[in-house]
Amino acid sequence: MEQFEIEKNLPLSSNVYNKILELIKNESFKLGEKLSSEKEMSKKFRVSRSVLREALQRLEVDGYIVRKHGVGTFVSSNVPKLSSGLEKLNSMTELIKKQGLEPGTINMIIRKIQVTNIIAEHLQIQENIKVSQLERVRTADKQPFAFDILTFSPKVVKQEFKLDYVPESIFNYLKKKEDIQLEYSRCNFFPTSANSDLAQKLKVDEGTALQVLEQIYYTSQNVPVFYGKSHIRPNVLNFHLTRRM
Numbered sequence: 001m002e003q004f005e006i007e008k009n010l011p012l013s014s015n016v017y018n019k020i021l022e023l024i025k026n027e028s029f030k031l032g033e034k035l036s037s038e039k040e041m042s043k044k045f046r047v048s049r050s051v052l053r054e055a056l057q058r059l060e061v062d063g064y065i066v067r068k069h070g071v072g073t074f075v076s077s078n079v080p081k082l083s084s085g086l087e088k089l090n091s092m093t094e095l096i097k098k099q100g101l102e103p104g105t106i107n108m109i110i111r112k113i114q115v116t117n118i119i120a121e122h123l124q125i126q127e128n129i130k131v132s133q134l135e136r137v138r139t140a141d142k143q144p145f146a147f148d149i150l151t152f153s154p155k156v157v158k159q160e161f162k163l164d165y166v167p168e169s170i171f172n173y174l175k176k177k178e179d180i181q182l183e184y185s186r187c188n189f190f191p192t193s194a195n196s197d198l199a200q201k202l203k204v205d206e207g208t209a210l211q212v213l214e215q216i217y218y219t220s221q222n223v224p225v226f227y228g229k230s231h232i233r234p235n236v237l238n239f240h241l242t243r244r245m
Contacts, residue, residue, distance in 0.1 A: 012047050016055035019045065024064055024078050035065070035073040063235045076235045078143070092230075093169035096140045103168050104139035107201065110160075111135075115151070122216050122227045123153040132160065134170075137201050138230075145233045147201045152226040156180060156219075174225065183220040189213055192231065202233055209234060 010018070023029045035041065042052045056073065059065045066076040096103040113133045120127040131154055138146040150170065159177055174180040192212050199206040211232045217225045 012051045013054035013058070016045050016047055016052055017058050020055060020059060021064060024075055027078070029075050031075055031078060033075045035075070037072075066235065077233075091169045091171040092138055092146065093172075096138075099140070101140040102142070104142060105168055106137045106139060106144070108134065108136040113151070119151050119227055123151070123155075123224045125153055125155060129154070132157065144202050147198060147231045148228060149230075150226055150228045153224055156223060156225050170226070180219065180225060182217050182225060185215040185217045187213060187215040194231075198231055202231070204233060 020029070029035065036044070038049050038052055038056075042049045045052060056065065056067065060067055063077050064075065065073055067073045093103045111133055112130045114128055115123070115125065115131045117127050119131075120129075123131075125131070132152045134148070134150045134152075136148050136150075137144045138148060157174070157178055157180070171182055174182065190212050192210050194202065194204050194206055194208045194210055196206050198204075198210065199208065202208075202210075204210075211234045213228075213230045213232060215228045215230075217228065219225060
């Protein structure tokens with residue numbers, strides 16, 4: 001790694017953060033690459049190890065690197081980690097846009113499936129009927145971060161999804177095409193690990209830890225509209241919940 005000049009108009013740790021981030025974004029430091037030791041990096045940046053650690057901690061919190069005790073520090077992402085509270089019902093499209101990133105949808109598949117008893121219960125419909133299901137990979141600045149499986153109630157969603165219309169925001173699609181306004185969701189949030197299929201879709205190693213956000217979306221009349229299950233890369237997007245007395 002070459003020597004870098006440190007600008008004096010920012011705190012040293014912010015300079016180091018910005019320099020390392022620049023190297024990650026321009027792929028001088030590639031995804032999965034192991035960074036040099038703290039001792040070597042602090043010499044190259046001409047800062048103390050405490051200053052370097054502060055920058056590395058911030059990069060880790062923002063999801064760009066992961067530090068494995070006794071192994072080293074690795075580049076884990078070249079897009080910022082998105083964060084959202086679960087208190088407010090936001091579409092992922094809006095969340096991505098608020099972070100100044102470009103939302104996208106790839107690998108979209110629309111099919112008819114025979115509904116399982118669990119999904120039938122969630123959507124308050126009969127078992128074994130045919131329903132529309134949409135699979136897609138969501139991206140932020142062209143980087144995959146979530147794999148969605150969305151199953152729609154035929155009692156509420158009347159029109160068929162078509163591949164020539166790629167809905168970035170299902171919320172907006174339902175409002176414009178079906179005049180359906182989503183009001184709230186009930187959600188479960190739990191960890192899982194990537195199998196070979198999820199690893200390929202999200203461009204992670206098999207066995208990588210993922211977050212699963214499972215939700216049933218309702219109208220203001222408490223009518224279930226669709227059931228969604230999202231497998232999310234936690235190094236790109238994480239959720240938090242604020243609880244108050």
